[in-house]
Amino acid sequence: MSPDASTQLARGEQPVKVEGKICLHELAIRYHTQSGSVLALDTTDLTFGTGEFVVLLGPSGCGKTTLLRAVAGLLEPSSGSVDIAGRSLWGPSGRDSTAISKLGVVFQDALLFPWYSIETNVALPMKLVGMSKPDRLKRARELCALVGIAGFERVWPRQLSGGMRQRAAIARALAADPEILLMDEPFGALDAMTRDQLNLELQRIWMHTRSTVLFVTHSIPEAVFLADRIVLFSPRPGRVHSIVNVPFARPRAPSLNDDAEFHRIVRDLRSRLEQFA
Amino acid sequence: MSRIRSTWVTTPLILALFLGLWHWYVTAFNVSRFIVPPPAAVAESFIDLLSTPSTFRHTWITLYETLAGFVIACVVGVGLGAVLGKTPWLEKALNPFIVATQVVPKVALVPLFILWFGFGPEAKIVVAAVLAFFPILTNTVLGVKSVDLGHRDVMTVMNANRWQRFVCLELPSALPAILAGMEVGVVLAIIGAVVGEYLGGSSGLGHLAVAALNDYKVGAMFAVILLLTLLGFALYVCVGLLKKVLIPWHESVVDTVRTTV
Numbered sequence: 001m002s003p004d005a006s007t008q009l010a011r012g013e014q015p016v017k018v019e020g021k022i023c024l025h026e027l028a029i030r031y032h033t034q035s036g037s038v039l040a041l042d043t044t045d046l047t048f049g050t051g052e053f054v055v056l057l058g059p060s061g062c063g064k065t066t067l068l069r070a071v072a073g074l075l076e077p078s079s080g081s082v083d084i085a086g087r088s089l090w091g092p093s094g095r096d097s098t099a100i101s102k103l104g105v106v107f108q109d110a111l112l113f114p115w116y117s118i119e120t121n122v123a124l125p126m127k128l129v130g131m132s133k134p135d136r137l138k139r140a141r142e143l144c145a146l147v148g149i150a151g152f153e154r155v156w157p158r159q160l161s162g163g164m165r166q167r168a169a170i171a172r173a174l175a176a177d178p179e180i181l182l183m184d185e186p187f188g189a190l191d192a193m194t195r196d197q198l199n200l201e202l203q204r205i206w207m208h209t210r211s212t213v214l215f216v217t218h219s220i221p222e223a224v225f226l227a228d229r230i231v232l233f234s235p236r237p238g239r240v241h242s243i244v245n246v247p248f249a250r251p252r253a254p255s256l257n258d259d260a261e262f263h264r265i266v267r268d269l270r271s272r273l274e275q276f277a
Numbered sequence: 278m279s280r281i282r283s284t285w286v287t288t289p290l291i292l293a294l295f296l297g298l299w300h301w302y303v304t305a306f307n308v309s310r311f312i313v314p315p316p317a318a319v320a321e322s323f324i325d326l327l328s329t330p331s332t333f334r335h336t337w338i339t340l341y342e343t344l345a346g347f348v349i350a351c352v353v354g355v356g357l358g359a360v361l362g363k364t365p366w367l368e369k370a371l372n373p374f375i376v377a378t379q380v381v382p383k384v385a386l387v388p389l390f391i392l393w394f395g396f397g398p399e400a401k402i403v404v405a406a407v408l409a410f411f412p413i414l415t416n417t418v419l420g421v422k423s424v425d426l427g428h429r430d431v432m433t434v435m436n437a438n439r440w441q442r443f444v445c446l447e448l449p450s451a452l453p454a455i456l457a458g459m460e461v462g463v464v465l466a467i468i469g470a471v472v473g474e475y476l477g478g479s480s481g482l483g484h485l486a487v488a489a490l491n492d493y494k495v496g497a498m499f500a501v502i503l504l505l506t507l508l509g510f511a512l513y514v515c516v517g518l519l520k521k522v523l524i525p526w527h528e529s530v531v532d533t534v535r536t537t538v
Binding site for chain 2 (some may be wrong): 016073074095097100101103104105107111113114115127128129156158176183242
């Protein structure tokens, strides 16, 4: 695939005519501070398809986390709208709970509740929707097995390493069977080896659940390894710079890191990112 | 394990050293028994005290006043603290008055409480409650206000309602601070009850201590103070046990070695 065919400029492009899981219409986010307002995310039109793995890539302050938090319903749009599976995320009476229920979110920190055991943490979303205790604990144990922390269901979060805690956070995000998984630099605080391992595991989990994933990172190799499509952001103000399709077949193996095409895409992205510096 | 074993050795050792120094000081400098009696005399008085039938009644009254005052302080302190912690404008508005009630020398108000509530246990309960109230209130406000913003986000993306937020996040998150306030509060409550008994009435361990001093029974007074210390210790340990039950996950309760996986 030629570089021109695999990359298109996002601005001025028509929204893709697929059934969009997440649709952003002229979404803009402005933060209001004491010293005035800052445009964190400039007007953005994007559509993410069902089952797609999209990575939002860019330097600090480019609006990628802002976009993710807007999709998660944690930030209200200053203008424009967010549609989740055809429903508007923000209604006249606040967040639409049906739209929110389709989301699972993993943050940079695991943010497990220290007063709950791992299995109770993982089961929490199911508890909040009223699932019975035996059912939700059974499901929590299945999820712990899926993310590779079987045997640690009964321990306190503080007894686990950072990587294990992040696995538990992923299990919790998957607990309510979300159609969409939002991940904000989930492995950013982990060491490189753990990170590579968890990227591989995440691919496996994603291929198992087939959910739509939005994944924020500032690591180029991580983005290329994971993504079907990379949305590159540029800073000041945060806006979509360009979109890059990543053509590799799944499942992708760690040996992909030695592939020439992989390196070409990484180099291409790096040269684009260097323009922003 | 080794830490637990070592306190079983160090605590009696330090205690023995303290008693030895006390005994040596009293005999070497020939201190009058009316000023500082030797430890053996205090021990004798303590046994006397415990074998006096009325001691149990006095202890029970002091304990009752302390616990009643402490419970009132907990209910009002935690309730008001939760409201203030959730309502920043109200906290700001009331803060000067809360600080004022704190810096007022409350012990100086005890005669007033006795005037208002009489020489019975009611006045002492009020003093105990007033003293214990402030640390419980401030710690509750602190606990409710310092809920992690990331945890709040987690509850938002899980679509939690207000009640679920309170039960699953705000309450457990604030509990360590509230219990820390209670630990200080229970000790202040016993001080409040005893100070109340010092100044008015004819029952309780505080009264017993003053009565012993008035009779020049310094040994007996030391014995009462020893009993009060043990009582305070027991209450403090009870709150500590409460922590083990309510916040077994907290750093202040367990010191587990982190599993490195």
